[in-house]
Amino acid sequence: MSTMNAIVESTRAAFMSGKTRPIAYRRQQLKNVLRMLEENTDEILVALKKDLNKGRYETLLMEIKMIKNDLVDYIANLESYSKPERPSKAFANWLDSLYILKEPFGVVLVIGAWNYPLQLLLLPVVGAMAAGNCVIMKPSENAVATADFLQKTVPKYLDQECFKVVCGGIPETTKLLAEKFDYIFYTGSGTVGQIVHKAANKYLTPVTLELGGKSPVYIDESADINIAMKRILWGKFVNVGQTCIAPDYIMCTEAVEKKILAAAPGILETFYGKDHKQSADLGRIINERQFKRLAHLVQTSKPVLGGVMDSQELYIAPTILAGVSPNDPVMQEEIFGPLLPIMRVANHQEAINYINSGDKPLAMYLFSSNDAQIWEFLNRTSAGGVSVNDTMLQFTVDGFPFGGVGGSGMGSYHGKYTLDTFTHKKPCLYKSFNKIGEALASSRYPPYSETKRKLLDFLVSKRTGYGFPFLSQLIAFALGLWTAYHYQKGTFSSWFN
Incomplete structure (x- = not known):
């Protein structure tokens, strides 16, 4: 038995024991994660600083707080989220009990990403835990300090039989993927x-794939350019552009482009000071390989702002590229770095056509005061999510599912949607042996007749109650009494035979 097989099978044995099923157990494990985040905040800050030069502000809000919010939600609402659902009944099932039971899938594999190495691993993990699954966590090997922290710290807080951390690179991930899981959740390219x-x-095995792509921005002449650019440049340069929903490129007319280029320098100076490299709020590229890839994109483009690079520090300044065409290298892949290309279009129709010519993006950003034009984008394009007159914040809205579509991913999560992702909804029809129920169902048995068909058609037909649900219930109740009466008199046998 290989090491990975032993890890998966021991975790499966723990799940099959039923250990993770009780609400009290799940709640306690969730509380332990919350305690882990609170008691190790300083160590998390150090790890993220080492991996990405991520500042305190970004780590507390975009890594730790996101996880805490979901934990607080699950701990408070676990009973209601886990209760069986009771669907509406047709007449044929009036005397039956109908349940949609919520059960965990089993042993779940969660593969995290390096750009938000804590949040993008633990957000799905805590949802899977809340649903009653056992979880094997695979942190990104590129965020070395965060992976080391998780491997060292998670076993101190969570049940080691049910929740395990596996570190390593491509060979280890490949071996893990060769094993049988009940659900796989992956975030990355x-x-x-x-x-x-x-x-x-x-x-x-069912999967959720949280991918990415080139998230477009369209700005028209009706937008407040100064406000729009503050929001766009913030969204682009948070985590130095290493965000899956970062604005990838701007489309606008030549007139709007001139306004953008006039506004951007002052906004960036306000954000990061005159020497951006000295800002405590500007991170670094994750590793040399990613730095070289981004440097090539800068060198094959036309920077009109920024373009400064330092390979020793893995630093690339916030950079704006103008005069970009669809065939340029920077438009052939998701940028995932602090480069913001501007591509001129004649009008919003051209922008819509360009978006529709490629993969469906994970996010789309529209800046306009023209409602008709905004709704034309919304109705004629497809994206994982949309934000109008802002960037990134759709990711943080309580009650919104987050996920891609087509090339940008499949499945969604966040909040209750994460718990639902890791929950199998099992329908259960619970019938009794009472004679009234049997009489109602007797028209399904051979020998068949037209009378039986009509009665069964009546029993299973959908009804709205003409807007009054009580009317449907009253009719069903009357039908039940009528059926019971005729069953006792023995008239069914003469009618149906």
Whole structure:
């Protein structure tokens, strides 16, 4: 038995024991995660600083707080989220009990990403825990300090039989994916997403793929350019652009482009000072490989602002590229760095056509005061999510599912949507042996007749009660009494035979 197989099978044995099913157990494990975040905040800050030069502000709000919010929600609402649902009944099921039971899938694999190495791993993990699953966590090997923190710290707080951390690179991940899981949740690139999906197909394992893509921005003449650019530049340069929903490129007319280029320098100076490199609020590129990729994109483009790079520090200044065409290298891939290309279009129709010519983006950003034009974008394009006159904040809205569509991913999560992702909804029809119920169902038995068909058609037909649900209930009650009466008199046998 291989090491990975032993890890998965021991975790499966723990799940099959039923240990993770009780609400009290799940709640306690969730409380332990909350305590882990609170008691180790300083260590988390150090780890994120080492990996991405991420400042205190971004780590507290965009890594830790996001996880805490979901934990507080689950701890408070776990009973109501886990209760069986009771669907509406047709007449044929009036005397039956109908349940949609909520059960965990089993052993779940969660593969995290390096750009938000704590949040993008633990957000799905705590949802899977809340649903009653056992979880094997695979942190990104590129965020070394955060992975080390998780491997060292998680076992101190969580049940080691049910929740395990596996570290390593491509070989370890490949071996993990060769094992049989009950659900796989992956966050990362589309290329690796295809590998994960292919591996899951071997066992028909359900997957959620949180990928990315080129999230477009369209700005028209009616937008307040100064406010729009504050929001766009903030969204672009948070985590130095290493965010899956960061604005990837801008489309606008030539006239709007001139206004953008006039506004941007002052806004960036306000954000990061005259020497951006000295700002405590500007991170660094994750590693040398990513730095070289981004440097190539700068060198094959036309920076009109920024473009300063330091390979020793893995630093790339906030950079704006103008005169960009669809064929330029910077438009061929998701940028995932502090480069913001501007591509001129004649009008919003051209922008819509360009968006529709490629993969469906994970996010789309529209800046306009023209409602008709905004709704034309919303109705004629598809994206994982949309924010009008702002960027990134759709990710933080309570009650919104987050996920991609097509090339940007499949499935969604956040809040209760995460718990639902890791929950199988099992329908359960619970019938009794009472004679009234049997009489109601007797028209399904051979020998068949037109009378039986009509009665069964009546029993299973959908009804609205003409807007009054009570009317449906009253009719069903009367039908039950009528059926019981005729059953006792023995008239069914003469009618149906």
